[in-house]
Amino acid sequence: MSNIRESQSAPRQLAMVLDLNKCLGCQTCTVACKKLWNKDSGSDYAYWNSVETLPGRGYPAEWQETGGRDSEGAVKRGEIPDIDTAYGRAWNFNHKKTFDSAGKPGAQKEWLRPDSNPKWGANWDEDRGAGEYPGNNHYFYLPRLCNHCTHPACLDACPRKSIYKREEDGIVLVDQDRCHGYRFCVEACPYKKVYFDYERQVANKCIFCLPRIEEGVPMACARQCPGRLRFVGYRDDPEGPIWKLVDKWKVALPLHPEYGLAPNVFYVPPMSPPQLDARGRPTGEPRIPLTYLESLFGDSVGGALETLVAEREKRKQGRPSELMDLLIAYDWNQSFALGPKDAEVSLE
């Protein structure tokens, strides 16, 4: 990684783990984030947190096709996604027509629908997935946000040094006062998690809810998640959930580790039920192909799945499993380790 000149890891790194076995695809996280931070009209198309159905084209469409670093560690040239074809434009609805047509005797009822004719959008291919029913059809949800990378491509790309990584927690931020809207960061981030506000002409991105974090309160996406699948803490805290899931149990893996950015958002990969043969009998082959999961989470995914299955079996037999108890999130406070004030969730 000798070619990484600009980026440096922070002394302390805040991180998140998401257990994909528990995501409902409800988009509560997406809405919580959007409502809290990102209502500016120039980034109406932008979701700092998005949840996509995989296998699928994703948001923005085909984001996995470009970017990352080459074998020397140098950032590759990426693309700036188009709002109409890749992100999907925010919809306008025929509210007025619908309202005006209501209750008018004899009038044609106008149903609520988009005014425009969109061709793509976030979550467009929801629940489509891959495979053939009933033999091997499959899909899962992948919630995505900025990875607050240890080697952020966005930071390397900015000629104005408008992007920086905070010393105290490794959160990657855009200084919008410095930003001139050149969008090299949008181009370079292979996860496509920096956005351009076309009205204010500046970049914006997930801030890991830093004002909440500074108060010991988890991010809105994590705190609002009904699936309780998000874990938050510091990478180096051996008492916290991140270290346990990433380093101790090795079941939480970065997305596209081969991009070389060292993400600090990790995923517990999805287990899947077996495929069925022509006579409807389980084959023992998982529905989500291991090769597909490896293309997302790297070579360690098989080992992580084996650990998950083994620990689940233990728990089924009534034996203790620290891993399963943590993942089940019986005690939600254990999912968040942020500091003295983190125990904000009362289970009384």
Next chain:
Amino acid sequence: MKKTLDLIAAPTGMQPGDYVPRVYSDRDGPQTPSVSLEVEHSTRGWRFHVRWPCPKPVQDTGGQSNLFPDAVALVAPSVPEAQWVTMGAPGLAIGGFLWRADREPLIRMRAEGFGTVQRSEAENVRQVTSEWNGGEWSLAFEVAGWKELDETRRLAIAVWRGSARERAGLKSVSPGWIEVGT
């Protein structure tokens, strides 16, 4: 003064950051090969007329994530030692005016080295006209008082071609300062 100037691609190898110098190292030759520059000085101040080839103009970037406008900057050194190729240096400022095809009015800019451009509202700029016609942009404007140019009588020019996604250091530039005389 009236001149046709040959432009060069601004050297990407010198650009700040770890990305642009690497991924744009293959840029050979300027997107905009030449400009015609007319400069007049009178008691009213400076008057400029710039014309340059542009086969596919980008004037409207509204509501889009991936469009960059055509743009031109005229820049002067505050002191003779200030270098154009580095956008000046600390204590050796350069200053000028930026025109963007997608907005009015002009923008005043000042820099003391790569990546340090500060933008502000341009004052004393009048009579701005711009038109794209038959593959060419024509831009004219007057500046009533331009401190750097008044003092050093040197100018440099940068042209960004929006259709080639040029912005920041991706631009065609005059190789050095141009003496505008009096």
